[in-house]
Amino acid sequence: MAESSYNVGDLVAEFLARIGVTTCFGIVSVHNIPMLDGIGRRNAIRYVMARNEMGGAHMADAYARVSGHLGVIFTSTGPGAANAVAGLVEAQFAGSPVLHITGQTPTRFIDRDMGSVHDVPGQTAMLAAVCKSAFRVRSAAEALGVLTRAATLALTPPMGPVSVEIPIDIQRTVIPRPAMLDSLVLPVPPPLPPSEAALEEAVEILARAKRPMLWLGNGAKSAGPEALQLLELGFGVVSSWNGRGIVAEDHPMSLGGLHGNGSPRVIEFYRSCDAMLVVGSKLRGHETMEFSLKLPEPLVQVDVDPAACGRTYPSAAFVCGDAGLTMAALAQRLRGRMQVDPGFAADFAAMKRQAVAAYCDTLGPYAEFPARLRTALPRDALWVRDITISNSSWGNRIFPVYGPRDAVHPVSAAIGPGLPLGIGAALAGGGRKAIAMVGDGGFALNQTELWTAVQERAELVVMVMNDRGYGVIKHIQGALQDGRMFYGDLQGPDLQQLAAVAGLPGFRVSSVEELGPVVAKAVATPGPSLVEVDMQAIGAFPPYAPYNNMGIYAKRAAE
Numbered sequence: 001m002a003e004s005s006y007n008v009g010d011l012v013a014e015f016l017a018r019i020g021v022t023t024c025f026g027i028v029s030v031h032n033i034p035m036l037d038g039i040g041r042r043n044a045i046r047y048v049m050a051r052n053e054m055g056g057a058h059m060a061d062a063y064a065r066v067s068g069h070l071g072v073i074f075t076s077t078g079p080g081a082a083n084a085v086a087g088l089v090e091a092q093f094a095g096s097p098v099l100h101i102t103g104q105t106p107t108r109f110i111d112r113d114m115g116s117v118h119d120v121p122g123q124t125a126m127l128a129a130v131c132k133s134a135f136r137v138r139s140a141a142e143a144l145g146v147l148t149r150a151a152t153l154a155l156t157p158p159m160g161p162v163s164v165e166i167p168i169d170i171q172r173t174v175i176p177r178p179a180m181l182d183s184l185v186l187p188v189p190p191p192l193p194p195s196e197a198a199l200e201e202a203v204e205i206l207a208r209a210k211r212p213m214l215w216l217g218n219g220a221k222s223a224g225p226e227a228l229q230l231l232e233l234g235f236g237v238v239s240s241w242n243g244r245g246i247v248a249e250d251h252p253m254s255l256g257g258l259h260g261n262g263s264p265r266v267i268e269f270y271r272s273c274d275a276m277l278v279v280g281s282k283l284r285g286h287e288t289m290e291f292s293l294k295l296p297e298p299l300v301q302v303d304v305d306p307a308a309c310g311r312t313y314p315s316a317a318f319v320c321g322d323a324g325l326t327m328a329a330l331a332q333r334l335r336g337r338m339q340v341d342p343g344f345a346a347d348f349a350a351m352k353r354q355a356v357a358a359y360c361d362t363l364g365p366y367a368e369f370p371a372r373l374r375t376a377l378p379r380d381a382l383w384v385r386d387i388t389i390s391n392s393s394w395g396n397r398i399f400p401v402y403g404p405r406d407a408v409h410p411v412s413a414a415i416g417p418g419l420p421l422g423i424g425a426a427l428a429g430g431g432r433k434a435i436a437m438v439g440d441g442g443f444a445l446n447q448t449e450l451w452t453a454v455q456e457r458a459e460l461v462v463m464v465m466n467d468r469g470y471g472v473i474k475h476i477q478g479a480l481q482d483g484r485m486f487y488g489d490l491q492g493p494d495l496q497q498l499a500a501v502a503g504l505p506g507f508r509v510s511s512v513e514e515l516g517p518v519v520a521k522a523v524a525t526p527g528p529s530l531v532e533v534d535m536q537a538i539g540a541f542p543p544y545a546p547y548n549n550m551g552i553y554a555k556r557a558a559e
Contacts, residue, residue, distance in 0.1 A: 009034025029076030031103025034171035055420035057087020062424030078118030132160035194321030209275035219280020223324035229331035234340030245401035262545030365539035386418025388439030416445030
């Protein structure tokens with residue numbers, strides 16, 4: 001490219017390639033054409049054309065979660081940026097390193113409410129409200145610095161989405177190519193080592209434990225080997241729903257996501273435990289029954305964010321530091337000092353069998369779904385879910401996950417992200433098959449992204465749990481509104497016809513016995529496919545915790 005034609009749009013494209021971005025998502029628009037033109041002419045980055053900015057943002061989020069690298073979403077300014085907000089909110093909940101790059105009105109019109117195309121006065125504040133931070137490039141000269149700062153911040157723990165606005169006139173500004181691009185390295189800080197004093201305080205507490213538990217969250221996603229060091233000392237482990245698979249959930253001392261929410265047997269077991277180490281988890285109210293879940297005490301917490309100390313549950317000790325470094329240091333100091341109850345492992349194994357069986361007993365005609373589906377999928381399949389009744393019951397809790405980046409779900413409890421999350425996960429999976437379990441209600445919010453999956457040949461099975469309405473909402477209404485159920489019955493398309501129109505294979509499951517063979521056939525089909533599970537044919541899904549009196553049990557257990 002001639003030096004005289006190099007502009008800020010080209011800088012954006014080259015910057016992303018230089019920091020290792022190979023895939024990005026978005027929608028082309030009048031306010032981002034120079035940047036996308038730079039990407040298209042270089043042909044170094046795969047650009048995935050979403051059908052809606054919301055879908056594109058969810059794709060970038062899932063791509064980041066599965067790849068462990070930066071997810072990138074391009075939008076237009078104004079309405080386009082606003083459409084992406086739902087995906088940015090989810091990325092913030094999930095702690096995903098997402099870089100959102102959007103356009104802006106020409107600089108002479110910004111924030112003047114003059115009615116320019118796509119102009120939204122206060123756009124930066126809107127984006128800052130849902131992101132870790134939001135920046136505006138105010139001159140061509142500062143573009144590289146702002147982009148570097150934004151990408152670095154997104155990748156710095158605690159990770160999260162960061163937005164950058166680049167006005168359209170600045171995108172078109174011709175500049176000398178920055179020579180520093182040739183040696184650019186993002187200044188992401190090294191992992192934070194814990195202090196010796198905090199480690200010793202934690203060790204003094206944990207060394208006395210005879211029946212210790214470990215709770216792993218998203219912040220420990222890269223620390224599986226260090227977590228295993230603690231399990232070798234005798235710890236049992238559970239995980240937050242965003243920390244699934246850090247320890248493979250077929251490990252005999254892992255409960256996976258059955259961490260007590262919805263399981264009276266686990267709550268009873270906690271009473272016999274005498275310490276819990278929480279690493280990289282917010283202990284969210286959504287997962288702890290609004291903090292009524294009685295956890296083992298004393299509780300020791302490890303987090304890279306000092307604000308996590310005491311935010312949800314009180315801590316007897318708090319260690320501010322990287323999850324891997326801290327668990328390794330704790331294991332080293334505890335080795336030879338702990339005397340774990342010799343019967344703890346056997347008690348844990350018995351409790352695990354009983355708890356999983358008891359939970360399956362609450363699922364009615366769907367009791368065999370988790371095991372049958374797991375058998376039909378490859379061990380390394382990517383397990384993506386929407387907020388649908390099947391995920392809110394068994395998908396989060398008892399479907400086994402074996403890898404730390406194999407599970408993706410809406411941490412914000414939003415309805416609708418499942419399909420685009422599945423696409424982003426599949427494109428990051430390196431050929432691994434992804435399955436996205438969605439409800440028909442949530443599927444309706446983003447079903448146009450089926451065409452994105454087809455165009456990109458995503459290795460994705462879209463499994464629609466079709467009960468012809470909002471099953472989750474109906475259970476809530478049944479429990480809290482004296483059985484009055486308003487506005488939950490949806491008229492939707494014939495899903496088999498929809499699959500045909502979109503150009504992907506369609507399958508239907510009408511009985512429990514059909515689930516495994518049909519899903520296995522879909523998995524073996526190259527590219528995307530759709531599996532419709534006819535829940536009306538299989539039977540009504542029973543109420544799940546906390547809408548099955550589990551909330552009452554948890555309240556009593558906490559007293």
